[in-house]
Amino acid sequence: MGRNDETRSLREQLLHTLANGSDMGGEELLTLALTYSEKCDVPQTVRQLLDTYGSLAAVCDADPHTLMRSFGVSESTAVLLRLVTIISRDIAMERRRIKRLDSPESAKRYFSSYFIGTSAEHFAAAALGQDMSIKAVRTLAVGDHTGVEASNRDIVAFALDSGTDLLIIAHCHPLGSCEPSDRDISATASLIRLLGGLGITLADHIITGAEKSLSMRERTDIFPELPEKVYGQSAK
Amino acid sequence: MDKKGIHSGHRDRLRKRLLETGGRGFCSHELLELLLFYVLPRVNTNELAHGLTERFGSLSSVLTADPDELTKVKGISSSTAGFLQVVYRLCTAYTSETGSVMRFSGTGEICSYLVSYFAAAAPDVCLILNLGPQLQLLNSVSFPAADLADGTVTARELAEISLKNRSRRIVAGINHAERLPVPTEEDFVLARRLAELLAPLSIPLADVIICGCGRSFSMREKGAFSFGEV
Numbered sequence: 453m454g455r456n457d458e459t460r461s462l463r464e465q466l467l468h469t470l471a472n473g474s475d476m477g478g479e480e481l482l483t484l485a486l487t488y489s490e491k492c493d494v495p496q497t498v499r500q501l502l503d504t505y506g507s508l509a510a511v512c513d514a515d516p517h518t519l520m521r522s523f524g525v526s527e528s529t530a531v532l533l534r535l536v537t538i539i540s541r542d543i544a545m546e547r548r549r550i551k552r553l554d555s556p557e558s559a560k561r562y563f564s565s566y567f568i569g570t571s572a573e574h575f576a577a578a579a580l581g582q583d584m585s586i587k588a589v590r591t592l593a594v595g596d597h598t599g600v601e602a603s604n605r606d607i608v609a610f611a612l613d614s615g616t617d618l619l620i621i622a623h624c625h626p627l628g629s630c631e632p633s634d635r636d637i638s639a640t641a642s643l644i645r646l647l648g649g650l651g652i653t654l655a656d657h658i659i660t661g662a663e664k665s666l667s668m669r670e671r672t673d674i675f676p677e678l679p680e681k682v683y684g685q686s687a688k
Numbered sequence: 689m690d691k692k693g694i695h696s697g698h699r700d701r702l703r704k705r706l707l708e709t710g711g712r713g714f715c716s717h718e719l720l721e722l723l724l725f726y727v728l729p730r731v732n733t734n735e736l737a738h739g740l741t742e743r744f745g746s747l748s749s750v751l752t753a754d755p756d757e758l759t760k761v762k763g764i765s766s767s768t769a770g771f772l773q774v775v776y777r778l779c780t781a782y783t784s785e786t787g788s789v790m791r792f793s794g795t796g797e798i799c800s801y802l803v804s805y806f807a808a809a810a811p812d813v814c815l816i817l818n819l820g821p822q823l824q825l826l827n828s829v830s831f832p833a834a835d836l837a838d839g840t841v842t843a844r845e846l847a848e849i850s851l852k853n854r855s856r857r858i859v860a861g862i863n864h865a866e867r868l869p870v871p872t873e874e875d876f877v878l879a880r881r882l883a884e885l886l887a888p889l890s891i892p893l894a895d896v897i898i899c900g901c902g903r904s905f906s907m908r909e910k911g912a913f914s915f916g917e918v
Binding site for chain 1: 810
């Protein structure tokens with residue numbers, strides 16, 4: 453089998469692992485990435501890079517000229533690694549550009565950026581103004597990879613501290629699907645009733661998964677009606 | 689020049705521009721275009737990149753879009769959508785290791801950042817943090833520390849990294865890994881070289897922070913090195 457065939461076969465194998473939802477470490481992710489940019493022995497190159505730099509982040513941050521000169525990587529690979537750091541920062545900045553959560557789409561984008569990089573399940577809440585502008589956002593609970601639970605007390609305390617009567621909550625499944633469990637739905641319905649009794653409207657519950665996000669308002673009918681001009685449908 | 693030559697020349701220029709500028713001044717659709725080069729070798733990716741960012745709203749929205757939605761766009765196959773997912777997974781892994789710190793509040797936060805960053809890194813890696821006037825993290829570049837100290841990384845390369853990122857100050861972190869965060873002779877050589885190279889460019893070396901055993905040592909705070917005014 454020629455080098456190109458080996459690289460292609462390695463890529464297919466790793467893509468299959470990714471598609472199965474298996475957790476991939478830095479070495480596997482780097483190897484997969486370099487199958488798109490290198491014609492050399494990719495696993496050996498990745499091992500050399502990790503032996504020198506130790507972590508995926510340090511490899512991506514490595515000076516491109518040093519990579520090409522000392523490790524013989526192609527310009528194509530040097531560019532790809534540099535793109536990872538640039539785009540990672542761009543994604544992190546996305547959150548800072550979103551000022552209003554006035555649609556399920558903007559809420560999904562905001563929390564996708566908010567939870568990026570987490571390895572355990574996190575639960576957060578955003579307190580909103582009447583125009584859906586973000587007044588405050590806080591992580592209320594951190595769980596593990598199997599689940600997270602935020603107490604009603606903490607959620608209500610946050611809403612009252614923020615002086616809001618409009619809230620969006622979110623939690624993440626870093627390694628899994630964004631589909632809500634039955635427990636997610638029943639807990640959310642219960643919270644809607646509790647908050648409603650206090651004059652606080654829960655506008656949505658966003659769940660972010662490994663690859664995409666979901667708005668429970670778009671998926672269920674448990675949420676109170678909100679005028680579309682306040683919390684409009686997704687633009688796309 | 690035939691079509692292949694035109695595309696090839698454009699791609700080479702865009703790649704070189706990215707390496708020269710570190711991405712500064714690049715629009716979202718240009719970054720996306722660069723990504724599409726890896727999976728669409730013979731197609732004009734400029735229009736496709738424009739179309740994707742317009743349709744999905746932002747680069748991060750393209751990377752997190754449902755693959756079924758992506759493949760509805762003419763020119764995007766399932767393998768292209770798959771590659772974009774790979775890039776997103778790489779970005780989340782990168783952020784997982786580095787956090788999403790955009791601006792430091794002071795030396796304490798920089799020390800915490802470096803300790804966390806170096807937790808997974810190899811010993812004797814040096815991370816150069818290019819900082820803006822309000823301690824914004826503009827860019828970070830890693831080197832084997834020995835390459836910086838012994839001149840393997842040339843003065844010109846260091847100058848390019850600092851000037852292209854419009855750095856207002858540099859902080860260097862050095863990873864001692866399992867060794868104590870106590871400056872060694874090699875660390876002092878590295879600090880002196882950085883300071884001497886950067887001073888004529890009016891870019892102060894603000895600090896050199898040694899990290900080891902989960903702790904940090906700021907050479908500035910401890911008075912271990914004579915840093916200029918910042």
